Structures are given as structure tokens and as C-alpha cells.
Amino acid sequence: MDVEQFRKAGYAAIDQICDYYTSLEQRDVKSAVKPGYLLEQLSTTPPTKGEAFPAIAADFQKLVMPGITHWQHPKFFAYFPSVVTFESILGDMYSSSVSNPGFNWSCSPACTELEQLVMEWMVTILGLDDVFRTSSGKGGGIIGTSASDMCLTAAIAARERALRVLAREHHNANGTATPTEGPTDIPFSVRSESTNKLVIYGSTQTHSIGVKTALLLGLPFRALPVKAEDGYALRGDVLQAAIEEDIKKGFVPFFVIGTVGTTSSGAVDYIAEIGEVVRQYPTAFLHIDAAWAGMAWALPEQREMLRLAEVNKYGDSVCTNAHKWGLVGFDCSLFFVRDRRDLTEALDVTPTYLRTKEADAGTVIDYRNWQLALGRRFRSVKLWFVMRGYGVEGLQAHLRNGIDLCSDLASVVSKDSKFEIVAPPRLGLLCFRLKKEGANAAELDGLNVELNSRLAARPDVHLTQTILKSEDAGEIFCIRFAIGALRTTKQDVDEVWAEVVKDSDTLLLEGDRLKN
Numbered sequence: 001m002d003v004e005q006f007r008k009a010g011y012a013a014i015d016q017i018c019d020y021y022t023s024l025e026q027r028d029v030k031s032a033v034k035p036g037y038l039l040e041q042l043s044t045t046p047p048t049k050g051e052a053f054p055a056i057a058a059d060f061q062k063l064v065m066p067g068i069t070h071w072q073h074p075k076f077f078a079y080f081p082s083v084v085t086f087e088s089i090l091g092d093m094y095s096s097s098v099s100n101p102g103f104n105w106s107c108s109p110a111c112t113e114l115e116q117l118v119m120e121w122m123v124t125i126l127g128l129d130d131v132f133r134t135s136s137g138k139g140g141g142i143i144g145t146s147a148s149d150m151c152l153t154a155a156i157a158a159r160e161r162a163l164r165v166l167a168r169e170h171h172n173a174n175g176t177a178t179p180t181e182g183p184t185d186i187p188f189s190v191r192s193e194s195t196n197k198l199v200i201y202g203s204t205q206t207h208s209i210g211v212k213t214a215l216l217l218g219l220p221f222r223a224l225p226v227k228a229e230d231g232y233a234l235r236g237d238v239l240q241a242a243i244e245e246d247i248k249k250g251f252v253p254f255f256v257i258g259t260v261g262t263t264s265s266g267a268v269d270y271i272a273e274i275g276e277v278v279r280q281y282p283t284a285f286l287h288i289d290a291a292w293a294g295m296a297w298a299l300p301e302q303r304e305m306l307r308l309a310e311v312n313k314y315g316d317s318v319c320t321n322a323h324k325w326g327l328v329g330f331d332c333s334l335f336f337v338r339d340r341r342d343l344t345e346a347l348d349v350t351p352t353y354l355r356t357k358e359a360d361a362g363t364v365i366d367y368r369n370w371q372l373a374l375g376r377r378f379r380s381v382k383l384w385f386v387m388r389g390y391g392v393e394g395l396q397a398h399l400r401n402g403i404d405l406c407s408d409l410a411s412v413v414s415k416d417s418k419f420e421i422v423a424p425p426r427l428g429l430l431c432f433r434l435k436k437e438g439a440n441a442a443e444l445d446g447l448n449v450e451l452n453s454r455l456a457a458r459p460d461v462h463l464t465q466t467i468l469k470s471e472d473a474g475e476i477f478c479i480r481f482a483i484g485a486l487r488t489t490k491q492d493v494d495e496v497w498a499e500v501v502k503d504s505d506t507l508l509l510e511g512d513r514l515k516n
């Protein structure tokens, strides 16, 4: 494709994208295709000769689009929102037009400096402590792919920090000098003897990134119990008891995940309680997973409920996804650390061929030393475009719209005696289930599993289910209604809720008929 062909294809692509957005509401939110639908239609032989682009673009519309679930649809209420804006789409376009691996400042100076700037903005917008600013010289922020990657990154930083603490203890005990700091300075004996004693803590409500991080590091994850009475949030005394029990067995606490806005129900762990516990153990590190809810720190009125002051006081690292509710297309995970040496001392293994005079002089940041991979995408453009295009007020208006719609829905649901709200509604997330007089726990679960599978079979309704697990209320199967798409209005919520009510009435009526 030459420049003129690109110009033409580019204009045509923008037209098709615009047509997609203007027709979005007329589509069903869910794709109705069967497994294998696309593979059956495409040739398994790679093309020998190049094709003209219009034919390729036409196949995207004809073959790929039917297999797309419309996350930008105003009636998308499944999982969590994954909002993209036109500013973000354009940002991705510009950033891929100057594609580069961005690992060093000198790869393309603007890539590093724009990221520094927008992460500085995000500290201000989210109300994070100044220590998380890169300009503080101590902490800093970096944009990554996903909350999963950032959790693993934080855990690796925490592991190396814990090993350094142990190495220092080992040296002190043996009367030798303290080792110098750095990933390669931990004596092999300490690394080999201590690594397998490290334990990760979270709750049964922690996102599966906790289990996965543990799996990737080959270490145990302790999923601590929570209570429905505490709103499914983890408490400090439960953590403390678990840590003490493990220490007695010779294990070492090194990584604690505190969640602000759990995936199942939006629960906010008791961060101050957890933080006070973590502080007692020099090997322990507190990572705050606020992947979904953290963007709502942009709203001053939500900060107390979302325990921002506690996060600022106790969090060693904090992650929130701008690519969920935050108007920036996937991927844009915002990751902040209190002490960036935790990252560089774990991840800086600069070989000669990657050294530059700017980095050696300490005048620039090389983000490769803050992350797992070497190369990185130029993600800051889309974040910069979105924040400039919307302004803080535009972002706030979008977040408030989702919260207001959810609280309207919660009041409708709470007035309908057929239903029960099973966890405190949080921001844009409502967990509900059908209830039925005289039904036991198993019957209620059965009823709700059936309602969920009927809703799941419909192309025009897209909700997801979860199981809330607690010590005091057992396991509760429920349905999540997650609001936060960009174009969702009250009418969209009302229309989908009316369908839920309709299916519920039918289901209850069938049950009554069976009985009679």
C-alpha cells in the first residue's frame, strides 16, 4: 500500500467506524455466532500473493464484525465497562503511525516524557499522594498492559525487596557487611533458601490475578475469608492471624493484595487495617488492586468510600485501569509505586548494548527498568488525547452518569419484592438475585442459575453472574448489572431491567404451575 492508497483506505476506514457507531444502538449487544463460525469461513492457507486492501476491509465487515460483542453498546452491562472514545482511537492511530519499542528514553524521547507528564496528571486527577509522582524523585507511575501484568510486576518487586531484607538479616547475623542494593546482589544461598518460603495474601474476593501471580512465581496464594456482614471486604485481623500462623511454620509474608472494588461485588477492603498489619513485617509489601473502581477516585465525593487516604498512606503500589471505566481504549493500565527503587532494583539488568549516556548520567528515565518486558507501546498518546479532549470535568461527568444510573436502578430493584440486592451497590455495579418465599439456599441458587441462563441465551441482554462467598452467608449465586458504557442512558437501563423482570416473572410462574 502506498501513501495515496493509505489515504483512501484510511478515509474509508473512518467512514466505516462512524457508520458502526451510528448504527450501534440498532444492533444486539451480544454476538450470536456459534463456536468456529469464523474459522469455517476463512482459508487456513496463508495468501501467497498480496491482495488489494478494499477486499480485505470488506472481509472485516462481512466476516469479523458478526463475531463482535459490542462493548461500546449503550446496553452493555456485563463484566465491567471497557470504554473507548474517539480521542482514544485517534491516539492509538497516531501512536502506531510512529511505532517504536520505546524501551529507552533515547528510543524516542517524546514517548518517555509524554508518559511522565500524563502519569503526573493522573496523580492529580485521582488525588493520589505526591510521593506517587515521578517528579517526587522517589515514587512514580508507568502505563502497562493490564492489571494482571502490573500485579505480577509489583509481586516481583516485592519478592526482590523481601529477599534483600532477608539478605541483610543474614549478613547481620553473620557479622558481614550489608550487601549493596541490586538484583544481582542477593546471595544465591539466600535466594535459593528463602524464595520458596514466600507467601502471597488476598481474600476469596481477590481477582484471579492474585492466584495467577502466585502461580507464575511458583508461590502459594492464601485466599482469606471475608464476611457478608463486612460487605465482602477483607479485614486486618484475618490477615494478621494468617500471617502469624504462616510465620510459625517458617513462611515469610511478602505480598498482600488489597482490593478497592472487587470484581464480584465492588467490595473495598479495609485498607488501613490491612496496612497496619503489613507495616509490622519488613518483608511485606501492599499492592492495591483498584483496576475498576480506582478511576472513581477522580470524584472527590467517592474518595472516602474508596479509602483513598488509606491507599495514600499504606499502599506500596497502586493499579487502576483507565481502559475500563476511564474512557481510554484497551490497553492502558495505570501503575504507581511509592518507591521506584523497588522496581529498578528488581528489574534493571542493563547490558552494555542498552546503555546510553543520558541514562548513565541519571537525567532520564528508561521505563524498561520499571517493567517486565523490554519494549513497550506508546500508550500515553491516547491517555493524553482523552484527558485533553474530556478534561477532568468530562471524565467526572461520565463517571457520575454511571453511578447515578446505578443508584436509580438500585432503588427500582429494592422496591420490587421479587428481588434482593445481595451486596451493597457500589459505584456502577449492582448484584441482585431473585428471591422466593420458603425457598432454601439450594433452591434459590437453582432459580437464579436458571434465570441467568435464560438471560445469557438472549442476544439483547448482556449481564454476567458471580458467586459471592463468605463465612457468614455461604455461597450466593447472583447476577451482576455493571453500568458504565459511554452512551448508556436511563432508558437503556430501564429497558434491559424490564427484560430481566419479564424473564423473572415467567420463571416464577412456571415454578408455581409445576407446584400446582
Ligand SMILES: *Cc1c(COP(=O)(O)O)cnc(C)c1O
Binding pocket: 080, 145, 146, 147, 148, 149, 207, 209, 259, 261, 262, 263, 289, 290, 291, 292, 293, 321, 333
Ligand atoms: C478487571 C480487573 C482485573 C484484571 O484487569 P486486567 O487489566 O484485565 O488484567 C483485576 N482486578 C480487578 C479488581 C478488576 O476489576
